[in-house]
Amino acid sequence: MYKLIKKAGNARLGEFETVHGTVKTPGFMNVATVAAIKGGLDAEDLRTINTQVMLCNTYHLHVRTGDETIKELGGLHAFTGWNGPILTDSGGFQVFSLAKLRRIKEEGVTFNSHIDGRHIFMGPEESMRIQSNLGSTIAMAFDECVENPAEYVYAKQSCERTTRWLIRCKEEHERLNALSGTVNPHQLLFGINQGCTYDDLRVKHMEEIAKLELDGYAIGGLAVGEPTEEMYRVISVVEPYMPADKIRYLMGVGTPGNILEAVKRGVDLFDCVMPSRNARHGHLFTFGGVININNAKYEKDLRPIEEGCDCPVCRQHSRAYIRHLVKAKEVLALRLCVMHNLYFYNTLMARIRDAIANGTFDAFYNDYIGVLDERASD
Template sequence: MFQFTLLNTDSESAARRGRLQTPHGVIETPIFMPVGTHAAMKAMTPAQVEETGAQIILSNTYHLHLRPGEGLVEKAGGLHAFMNWKKPILTDSGGFQVFSLPKKKITEEGVFFKHEVNGNEIFLGPAEAMAIQNALGADIIMAFDECIPYPATHDYAAKSIGKTLRWAENCLKAHKRKDQALFGIVQGSVYDDLRRDCAKALTAMDFPGYAIGGVSVGEGLELLKKVVDYTAPFLPENKPRYLMGVGLPEDILESVERGMDMFDCVIPTRYARSATLFTSRGKLRLTHRRYRRDFYPVDASCSCYCCRNFTRAYLHHLFNANEILSAILSAIHNVHFYLDMMAQTRAAIERNEFKAFKAQFLGRYGFSGAGDE
């Protein structure tokens, strides 16, 4: 029902080509997972998401628990039926969202926080996170962990991973469904010894997959690379590796090179709504006046619905006119760009040419810390 097969490891790097079998279909890795936080992709229908090449999407436990509630989703037949998405789904445990709240109380058992709409006090711990995710019915679910802020002291991070490991054990005990794969989450901030210890302890618990968490909290690309460098080697080779909340194209490719398989981020659709579109030559800000009379597609090398049918001038007009279609077409393009990048990545790993592909891709993309904005 859930099986990961490692098909190839690049001969010049740790980049991996894998295949993940789930109850709702096969996922070819490395893969990017578009984010539909509230059981919906912003400005995209499920059919449009599927047309971009998406193999799996991500939804969020915290937000779905608040609205509409996991009980209603379960009565609807689970998350797949509720949102009419027939392919695999991953649900985040809600840990990142809860720990980013301004007013919360962290205890050994879990976290107390206020409902963002009605102000009622809510408790979320390992057992609660498992019960919610079991009811939602995603193919892959995440352990409830403490997301460590950046920066954090070594002492704080050490105490935090102790809690995360105890919670991981409680998640395993509370998890009730064999048709859902529960992934453990490695924490430890930027400290190599803590990341190593956390990874080893979680590996001993024998999860079907592992994630690296706490790496998209403001530490920057160089520290991100270091954290992945000294964490990935301690994760099992025969199980999928998920880097949570990452990120920009350069972040993803650097992390693929270091042995990571799965990625998610809100960037493609969030950037789309602010008129920032990704292309093979870098980012474009389509509200800029230079695009008013530009009748080329967003990216001449792109085969998405937006680029096949519309011009930069048209999108420039849509954004200026505040038309909803601007966000729709831009989201379609950005999500397609990410998934096409992952398809090219997989092909390069199969050819044992990943490093050459990465250098060519980023060179053409013009990555130097700034895009065409």
């Protein structure tokens, strides 16, 4: 259940209540693809860095170790030791981006596993069953994610099919929640808005899916090849048609600057692999901009990654030590870099929430929008 607390322009401060705890929004979900954060962080680490929601990938867990097995083991919460909210994606994005030789039909998609090549069929019902077996807090509807740019005619047909799939998802989801032996009978379902970068398709699709009274609504199919300005335009176009009393999630976005822009346009929830992916290259986020720890100037720098950062890494270690670990390709380098970056994202969201609460969101936006995605000056 979403509760809107306060607005600053279109930016929304809110709370989203789930059976696994309350999510303060705007919020950022930490991506644990195969039920683990890349970089070696476990559930205890996630609690330490103020994570609110863990996100796991349905497709990856289905092909290995298998959702039936995870159900037998008590679901994702028991399996990972994370007792907070978990969102599972539908598998759609991976099916359309990772899998080879896919065939789309009205019933669903046939594709080959990227692990062992075996044939797999996934449609709305299969995706709902897998997510029910995983026992996540929030399940995502199964949709087709179309790459941008896409032909208008194809985008329109795909959108209409995604609506029909959503109706099937909802029916199957309700059926599964009512079964005895379901891991999480209180599982929530979010619908996903599609329509590529065509405003009329986006609006019509949002109007259609809003009628289905789902627990939340996501904007999907963005940050998949279109210019950033197009993404912001689509968010602004769709936002007025998103139910105001439901949580709104922008999938797969983005840089700290992207997030700030989307919050300003009325989005509540985010996820992105960027904090961990960039950490792999030694790119570290700070409120003064992005640091590349590989840089020679940090060789003898005894300051933490960010002065004043209260994360376990900055409290203990110097830039010089982290640079050394990165250069030596030590496993610890990735762990420390990911930990700081995720802490930064979680802290960024907390500071955005504080700014909306205090009536200083515009000032916060103006102070940081030109800084966060740029290279730090020192």
